[in-house]
Amino acid sequence: MTQTTPAPSQDDILALIGSQLHLEGPLLPILHLIQQSYGHVPQIAVPLIADALNIGKAEVHGVLSFYHDFRDIPAGRHVVKICRAEACQAMGGTAVADHALQRLGVEWHGTTANGAVTVEPVYCLGLCACAPAAMVDGRVVGRVDTARMDDLLSGVGA
Structure with missing residues (x-):
């Protein structure tokens, strides 16, 4: 069952991203952590992730859309x-x-x-x-x- 979570803030998302930057290939762990925290990967996170990893927003979006378990809107309960x-x-x-x-x-x-x-x-x-x-x-x-x-x-x- 999914849980209701507070609206994501830019600072909170940056903290989540920062906590995974020590990993090799941190994109998937970052996406999983953000989705675990908010029930989805909000659009506000895409440019923040891209900037932190020095990759394009299109690459982040491509990974999000390739893996069907990632969501860009919250799921039902x-x-x-x-x-x-x-x-x-x-x-x-x-x-x-x-x-x-x-x-x-x-x-x-x-x-x-x-x-x-x-x-x-x-x-x-x-x-x-x-x-x-x-x-x-x-x-x-x-x-x-x-x-x-x-x-x-x-x-x-x-």
């Missing part, structure tokens, strides 16, 4: 990830995903109006033998059909 890989699709995962999106009234990467749930696609949870699979707040669940998805969503307030 709960995150539901639904596998979109071939094995899960072959076992009915598309119908499960469509059902969840319709029930929540959101598109992929969307958050419900009440802020309870963010739903995201993921491309393989490693549970291919128990497809279709989903992940709720970091807990992997296999053999998910629409009824089980309804139970999972009810459990997170959706």
Whole structure:
């Protein structure tokens, strides 16, 4: 479950960046620390990171957009990830995903109006033998059909 955190300040972000500069290749550790601290990597952090590492803002943005676990806006209190890989699709995962999106009234990467749930696609949870699979707040669940998805969503307030 994600937590509500205070709005990021430039000084706080600079302190987080500074705490990781001793590392070799500090970009990913910096991004992870900022996201852990705020629940996302706010746009204000991008130029600060770029300046501290003497790289371009485009490079920071490229890393942020390449790794799907980084967010530029906060997620809901709960995150539901639904596998979109071939094995899960072959076992009915598309119908499960469509059902969840319709029930929540959101598109992929969307958050419900009440802020309870963010739903995201993921491309393989490693549970291919128990497809279709989903992940709720970091807990992997296999053999998910629409009824089980309804139970999972009810459990997170959706």
